[in-house]
Amino acid sequence: MKKRILLIIGLASIMMLLAGCTEIKEPITADSEGFWNSYIVYPLSALIIWLSETFGENYGLGIIGVTLIIRLALLPLMIKQVKSSKAMQAIQPEMKELQAKYSSKDAATQQKLQQETMALFSKYNVNPLAGCLPIVVQMPILIGFYHAISRTEEIALHSFLWFDLGSPDPYYILPVVAGITTFIQQKMSMAGMNSNPTMAAQMTMMLYIMPIMIVVFAINFPAALSLYWVVGNLFGIVQTYFIKGPDLRKAAAENAGGAKKK
Structure with a gap:
């Protein structure tokens, strides 16, 4: 955190x-x-x-x-x-076990926790940075x-197309599309991320705040920048779909299963 x-x-x-x-x-x-x-x-x-x-x-x-x-x-x-x-994400369960095992806040215990954590990273060849x-x-x-x-x-x-590149989009089409594609890309990026409740709440908050910020900026900035955001977001959506395909399909299946149970 x-x-x-x-x-x-x-x-x-x-x-x-x-x-x-x-x-x-x-x-x-x-x-x-x-x-x-x-x-x-x-x-x-x-x-x-x-x-x-x-x-x-x-x-x-x-x-x-x-x-x-x-x-x-x-x-x-x-x-x-x-x-x-x-x-x-894969080693989070083992990291939580270590944190529970060395929960004391004294210097010796925290040093041991750090050593065990680094050993865990080395075991699975994970670089946290x-x-x-x-x-x-x-x-x-x-x-x-x-x-x-x-x-x-x-x-x-x-x-x-319909806008001057040096002026804001007069019909607000690009700002709205920029906001929607930002939301979709962030939503897709969150698939498969098993966060704790605090982190999940923060990610959900950013999921809604970022698109709103993008829309506000795009309304006031030249349409050339809005075009850049839209194209970048569309590329990011396609990129995320292919990179995180299994996670997205798993999340879709879980959502479908939850809907059926209701």
């Missing part, structure tokens, strides 16, 4: 640090200075422009294309993260892409 809280705080700190490296309204160009601008934001912006021109100046398709490229590049990390999470690393690695890339979309002036000058 403490590790999860520390991870969330750490990621929030990284996001604030990266967001504060430069003004998000400052256009990104080849002359933009700083490591963040030169090696992350500008290359992503240049890729969006190049791909959009390849599609005949269609910046909507350019954003979709780069979103898919990034998600595919991060796919191995996401698979590793899911495998690590499943491995941690392996699930965190993919998140830490992908965060700068995803935030950099967000900056690239926001600060590439060419994007604001083009339209795609």
Whole structure:
């Protein structure tokens, strides 16, 4: 529990640090200075422009294309993260037994608990930090892409389908779809996770809070960012379906069985 809280705080700190490296309204160009601008934001912006021109100046398709490229590049990390999470879930019963066995809070007992826990990790070849690393690695890339979309002036000058990429969706279609797909992806990601009541309550709370936050942001942000969220979420749904297929089918069967009993 403490590790999860520390991870969330750490990621929030990284996001604030990266967001504060430069003004998000400052256009990104080849002359933009700083490591963040030169090696992350500008290359992503240049890729969006190049791909959009390849599609005949269609910046909507350019954003979709780069979103898919990034998600595919991060796919191995996401698979590793899911495998690590499943491995941690598998040894939870034994970890709970150790915690019950060494429940005393004195230093000697806690040291013994730590030793036994590390031995358990070694026995099953589980790295408790392996699930965190993919998140830490992908965060700068995803935030950099967000900056690239926001600060590439060419994007604001083009339209795609029914909306202008530089202005919010006038019909709120993208924000609503972004919220719905965020909910679906998170719901699918929770399949097979046997959390304790406290963790389950927190995950359920985030399940509803995150989609609402995405909708609020998408209503006020340029439609280009909403498009990025929608495409990324759709990719995530397909990705989660194939990676967590057995867990999803098991959860569906359990829900169906519970419905029949009622």
